Amino acid sequence: MHLKRFLRSSFTRPGFWCILLAGLINAACQNDNRSYTGWTEYLGGPDRNHYSELDQLSPENVANLQVAWSYSTPDSGQMQTSPIVVDSILYGVTPGVRAFAIHAATGKEIWTFGDTLKKWSHVSRGVTFWKQGKQQRIFIGIGHHLYAVDAITGKPATEFGDGGKLDLRTGYPEIAKNKYVVSTTPPALFENILLLSVRLSEDTDAAPGDIRAFDAASGKHLWTFHTIPHPGEEGYETFPQHAYLNKATGAANNWTGMAIDTKRGMVFVPTGSTSYDFFGGNRAGQNLYANSLLALDVRTGRKIWHYQTIHHDLWDRDLPAPPNLVRVKHEGQYIDAVAQVTKHGYVFLFNRENGTPLFPIEEIPVPTDGLPGEVAWPTQPIPVKPAPFARQAHQVTENDINPYAVNRDELLAIFKKTDRRQFAPPGTNGSLILPGFDGGAEWGGAAAVPQEGILYVNSNEMPWILTMVPTPADAMLAHLSPGEKVYTLNCATCHQADRSGNQKSGYPSLIDIGRRQNRGYLDRIISGGKGMMPGFTQLTSAERQSLIDFLLGEEKTEAVAGNEKHHEQLPFKSTGYHKFLDRNGLPGIAPPWGTLNAIDLNTGEYLWKIPLGELDSLKKLGVPATGLENYGGPLVTGNGLLFIAATKDEKFRAFDRHTGKLLWETQLPASGFATPITYRYGGKQYVVIACGGTKLGTRKGNQYVSFALP
Numbered sequence: 171m172h173l174k175r176f177l178r179s180s181f182t183r184p185g186f187w188c189i190l191l192a193g194l195i196n197a198a199c200q201n202d203n204r205s206y207t208g209w210t211e212y213l214g215g216p217d218r219n220h221y222s223e224l225d226q227l228s229p230e231n232v233a234n235l236q237v238a239w240s241y242s243t244p245d246s247g248q249m250q251t252s253p254i255v256v257d258s259i260l261y262g263v264t265p266g267v268r269a270f271a272i273h274a275a276t277g278k279e280i281w282t283f284g285d286t287l288k289k290w291s292h293v294s295r296g297v298t299f300w301k302q303g304k305q306q307r308i309f310i311g312i313g314h315h316l317y318a319v320d321a322i323t324g325k326p327a328t329e330f331g332d333g334g335k336l337d338l339r340t341g342y343p344e345i346a347k348n349k350y351v352v353s354t355t356p357p358a359l360f361e362n363i364l365l366l367s368v369r370l371s372e373d374t375d376a377a378p379g380d381i382r383a384f385d386a387a388s389g390k391h392l393w394t395f396h397t398i399p400h401p402g403e404e405g406y407e408t409f410p411q412h413a414y415l416n417k418a419t420g421a422a423n424n425w426t427g428m429a430i431d432t433k434r435g436m437v438f439v440p441t442g443s444t445s446y447d448f449f450g451g452n453r454a455g456q457n458l459y460a461n462s463l464l465a466l467d468v469r470t471g472r473k474i475w476h477y478q479t480i481h482h483d484l485w486d487r488d489l490p491a492p493p494n495l496v497r498v499k500h501e502g503q504y505i506d507a508v509a510q511v512t513k514h515g516y517v518f519l520f521n522r523e524n525g526t527p528l529f530p531i532e533e534i535p536v537p538t539d540g541l542p543g544e545v546a547w548p549t550q551p552i553p554v555k556p557a558p559f560a561r562q563a564h565q566v567t568e569n570d571i572n573p574y575a576v577n578r579d580e581l582l583a584i585f586k587k588t589d590r591r592q593f594a595p596p597g598t599n600g601s602l603i604l605p606g607f608d609g610g611a612e613w614g615g616a617a618a619v620p621q622e623g624i625l626y627v628n629s630n631e632m633p634w635i636l637t638m639v640p641t642p643a644d645a646m647l648a649h650l651s652p653g654e655k656v657y658t659l660n661c662a663t664c665h666q667a668d669r670s671g672n673q674k675s676g677y678p679s680l681i682d683i684g685r686r687q688n689r690g691y692l693d694r695i696i697s698g699g700k701g702m703m704p705g706f707t708q709l710t711s712a713e714r715q716s717l718i719d720f721l722l723g724e725e726k727t728e729a730v731a732g733n734e735k736h737h738e739q740l741p742f743k744s745t746g747y748h749k750f751l752d753r754n755g756l757p758g759i760a761p762p763w764g765t766l767n768a769i770d771l772n773t774g775e776y777l778w779k780i781p782l783g784e785l786d787s788l789k790k791l792g793v794p795a796t797g798l799e800n801y802g803g804p805l806v807t808g809n810g811l812l813f814i815a816a817t818k819d820e821k822f823r824a825f826d827r828h829t830g831k832l833l834w835e836t837q838l839p840a841s842g843f844a845t846p847i848t849y850r851y852g853g854k855q856y857v858v859i860a861c862g863g864t865k866l867g868t869r870k871g872n873q874y875v876s877f878a879l880p
Contacts, residue, residue, distance in 0.1 A: 207850040208255045212296045212356045213615065213803075214847070216430035217495035220617035222848045225809040226855035231879060232811060232824045233834045238856060238878035239277035240839075243270070244286075246872035249862030250293045250354075250613070250802065252845040253874065256321065261308055262874055263294040265862050269310045269319060275851045277876060281324025284312060291700035295427075295613070295844075298356040298364070300386045307386075309364065311353025313698065314338050316366065318389070331389030338368055339377065340384075341391045345416050346377040350699065350707040355613075358428040358437060360468045362386045365437060369425040372486070374452075374738045375708040376445035378416050379423025381464070383471060393471035397422035397441055397459045404473070405458035418738040419453050421445040422460035426613050427492040429508070430468060431522060438508050438522075439464040440489030447486040448596045448638060449742045451543035456481045463493060463510050463518065465525060475525030479512055481547035484540070484596055485636070486607050487513050491615030491803070498623035499772045500528050509618070509771055511611035511627050515560030516553050519771055529555040529774050540595030541638060541742050550593050555774030559611075559767045560629045561759075563604040564592040570759050574788060575752035584750070585758065588635060596638045596744070604759070606634040607747055614803030614816060614845050619827075623771040626804050626827065628782055628816055631763050631797070633750040638742045653720025656713050659739065660706055664746045669721075672748060676866070684722040692718045755867075756785075762797035764817065766804070768830060778830035783817030799866055803845040805857070815842030815859050818866045822846075822859055822877075840864075840871020854878050 207224060214220050227235070243249075247265035254261050260274045268284030284290075290313060298309040299321065306321035307330070316338055318330035326334030338351045355367040364384045370376045381395040399405040400414045413419040422444045429438045444453055444460040461480035466473055480487045493510040498519070500507075506522040519528045533549040540546040561570075571581050588602040609630050616627040647655050658667070664677045671679035683692070696714050699705035709717070750758035757763045761781065768777040783798030800816035812827040820841045824834040840863030848857045856878045863871040 208257065209847045209849045210254055210256050210299055211359075212254065212298065212427065213252060213492065213845060214805075216358070216360070216432055217620060218427065218429040218492040218615065219494050219496070219620050220615070220803055220805045220845060221619060221808070222805070223808045224848055224850055224855050225807065226850065227807070227811060227848075227857070227879065229810050229826050229833055234879055235824070235834060235836070235857070235877045236880050238854075238876045239275075240876065241272050241277040241279070241874045243872045243874075244268070244282070245289050246870045247862055248293055248843065248864040249860040249871070250295045250844050251860045252296050253847055253858060253860070254297060254299055255847065255849040255851075256299050256306075258851060259321070260858065260874075261297050261299065261321070262860065263297065263310065265864075265872065266290055267292065267294050267310075267312050269297055269308060269317075269324075271308075271321070271324060272874075274849065274856070275854070277874070283310070283317070283319045283324045288694070291695055291698055292352045292369070293354050295354055296356045298359050300359055300364075302362065302387060305387075309357055309386075311338065311356070314351050316353060316357065329388065336384065336389045338366065341380065341382045341394055342377060343416060346420075348707055349375060349377040350705045351377055352699070355425060355427040358430055359386065360430050360432065360435070360437065363392060363468060365428055365439075365468070367424050367427050369704070370421050370423050370445075371704045371707075372421065372445050372447050374418040374420075374446050374740065376420030378414075379421045379441060379460075381424060381439055381466070381471070383468075395464070395466060395471045395473065397464075398444070399458065408456040408458040409453055410455065413453060419444060422457070425488070426490055426615075429492045429495050431495060431506075434523070435468050436474060436522070437466050437468040438493050438495070439466060440491070440493060440510060442488030443480070443483035443486055446740055448484055448636065448744045449541065449544065449740050450482055450484055451541070451545060452740060453482075454545040456547060457483065461487060461489060463489065463508070463520070465508075465522075477518065477520060477525055477527075479510070479516075479518055479551060480514075481550060482545065484544075484546060485514075485593070485603060489513075490609050490612045494616055494618040494620075494625060495522065496618050496620045496623050496625070496771060498528065507623070507771065509616070509625055511616050513605060513607070513609040513611060515558040515562065515605045515610040515629065517556050517559070517625065517627075517769060517771070518553055519774075527553070529553055534592075536593035537591050537595060541597060543741055544595055546595040556769050556771075556776065559627055559765070559769070559779075560605040560609070560631055562592065563590045563602040563633070566590065566602070566604060566633075566759060572752055572756060572758055572760050574793065575754070575756065575758065577753045581750075581752055581758045584635075596636050598638050600635050600637040602750065603634040603636050605630060606632040606749070608632070608801075612801060614801060617804040617806040617812070619806060619808065624777070624827075625769045625771055626806055626812055627767050627769070628800050628804060628814060629765050629767060630799050631759070631765065632757055632799050633759050635748050635750050637745045637748070639745055641739050641741055641743045651716070651720065652713070653716035653718075656709065656717040657720055660709070661717075663744055664703070666746070672746060677746065680721055689718055689722065692721060764797035764800045766812075766814065766825070766830065768827065777828075780830045782814070783819050783821070786819070801843040801865060805846045805848060807848070813846050813848070813857055815844065815846060815861075817841065818868050820863070820868065836877075838871075838875060839873050841866070841868045
């Protein structure tokens with residue numbers, strides 16, 4: 171009877187099943203150390219190689235894969251999450267940015283954490299696991315906070331930060347305390363040191379992109395590295411002298427994650443561009459340490475070396491993914507190296523210890539005839555090897571216009587008007603951006619077989635057109651109502667002056683938005699952002715309400731011309747993000763529109779290159795695989811497999827990584843714009859992909875799907 175009472179009371183005790191489950195798994199692992207092999211870090215490990223030695227799945231049997239389990243999240247929409255698995259538990263994130271824990275062999279939910287009423291609109295790519303003694307935590311970025319959650323119970327770890335959360339703006343100067351800062355990529359972890367990756371505004375109101383480290387146990391701020399250097403710091407002279415004050419220049423942030431050499435205690439930090447993205451007249455200079463790969467001492471934040479891949483960026487060429495830590499044979503010697511993929515389609519390869527390029531990098535002369543007031547840098551670095559994995563705008567000719575387009579002549583006329591020179595400064599006549607603003611390589615990153623020095627990267631070949639226009643002068647805005655003025659300065663770039671949007675490029679119409687959304691929803695989106703749209707935290711409450719009134723058609727037009735304070739306006743601004751598309755929404759250039767590439771970093775040569783993805787409408791006409799836009803990276807195994815979803819055709823595929831031959835594909839419930847993972851539990855190897863769809867106009871999804879052999 172005593173045992174029955176104990177069991178009856180324990181079954182309802184919070185966390186009992188988690189604790190019991192963890193105990194059983196620990197016992198099982200002691201008896202059979204091959205019964206469980208996890209995926210305990212984002213992208214597979216601190217080297218960010220998306221790599222596993224598991225070999226139950228092989229080129230010979232992968233075609234037999236079946237769905238093992240699926241987990242449906244309570245909300246739906248885009249998921250970019252690459253989950254982790256620790257012991258018996260898989261930890262992931264829902265589309266509404268709620269952390270969850272499920273059983274790794276069944277998909278049965280154990281706990282969820284997050285606001286059950288509010289669906290956050292920014293994305294999350296995963297969580298970080300930390301353990302010290304008996305404490306086990308999951309760290310997740312939600313809104314402008316980093317939360318620490320007990321990994322077993324899902325309850326806040328109140329010893330961390332302020333009752334279990336840390337404001338992501340901690341350590342910033344006072345001017346940035348209320349600016350837009352979210353964490354879409356999980357923090358990197360070394361020993362007890364958390365290193366934050368944050369997403370910021372891309373306009374003149376951006377917070378500084380300081381690299382900051384915190385104690386994982388307490389949340390105490392440990393150190394800061396200024397990516398826009400302060401007086402007396404190396405690189406200060408590469409900006410105007412007051413740039414560090416963050417009044418109109420910011421960003422140069424790490425938003426995409428970092429790689430850590432645990433043996434050397436080094437962290438490799440790729441940074442993004444300095445704001446504003448497309449005009450730099452107010453930030454004359456080379457702009458260190460924007461668009462750079464930084465090698466820092468992870469314990470102190472001291473810079474060991476750096477390399478800048480774009481000088482004075484005018485094209486939004488953020489470094490889009492964590493680098494890969496690999497070992498290569500170079501000039502007869504084995505070298506620990508770091509490989510960084512880029513949006514503009516190149517791989518930069520360095521000696522990990524000292525930053526020496528392993529293949530020559532040439533500083534090529536580039537055009538400097540920018541807009542009035544611009545100070546374009548006269549050279550840009552281009553690696554001699556490997557060759558670019560995506561086509562370059564300056565290499566595309568009239569013969570490369572999409573042959574399947576019904577309005578090919580119209581596309582050709584547009585194409586002829588664009589500036590296609592390599593690194594042409596943005597102008598008012600329009601520049602062809604290829605690879606596009608998303609890459610080339612993007613946040614999914616590259617996979618690598620670290621000891622072989624083979625890199626696998628999927629790439630987009632979507633062309634975009636960048637056009638600049640003069641910013642409306644105050645006199646031109648004086649006749650506008652307060653709400654329309656706010657809209658013109660902050661929203662019209664993407665959603666158009668007439669609010670018609672640009673659906674093909676992913677910017678919805680705001681006409682009659684009141685019929686689809688309520689005032690509260692609009693206020694949340696304006697403040698907190700959605701997807702890749704940042705929140706406009708610089709707007710006052712009155713400005714937000716005026717904007718909402720304008721969008722809903724409720725603004726009193728006689729209330730004109732206030733003295734609202736907006737962030738600094740530069741003399742030129744972009745007309746928005748416009749893809750170069752045909753009338754049917756297909757890229758304006760000929761296929762391939764997405765590729766998968768295998769690169770031997772020992773030689774700098776390609777092993778193979780194939781289109782990734784198929785378009786059904788053209789496939790039915792007998793057109794060979796065209797490749798498609800793709801988001802999310804590959805997963806590779808030591809015994810010869812490469813798994814990838816990423817494409818808008820909702821397929822999940824397995825390839826022979828040695829040859830590029832397709833071995834298996836299956837239809838997903840929604841597109842898997844995420845990087846898959848693999849792990850072993852109970853003697854069975856699983857592969858899991860998050861299927862949220864939504865992006866690129868695909869249907870919404872809400873499932874994590876696991877595959878295994880029957």
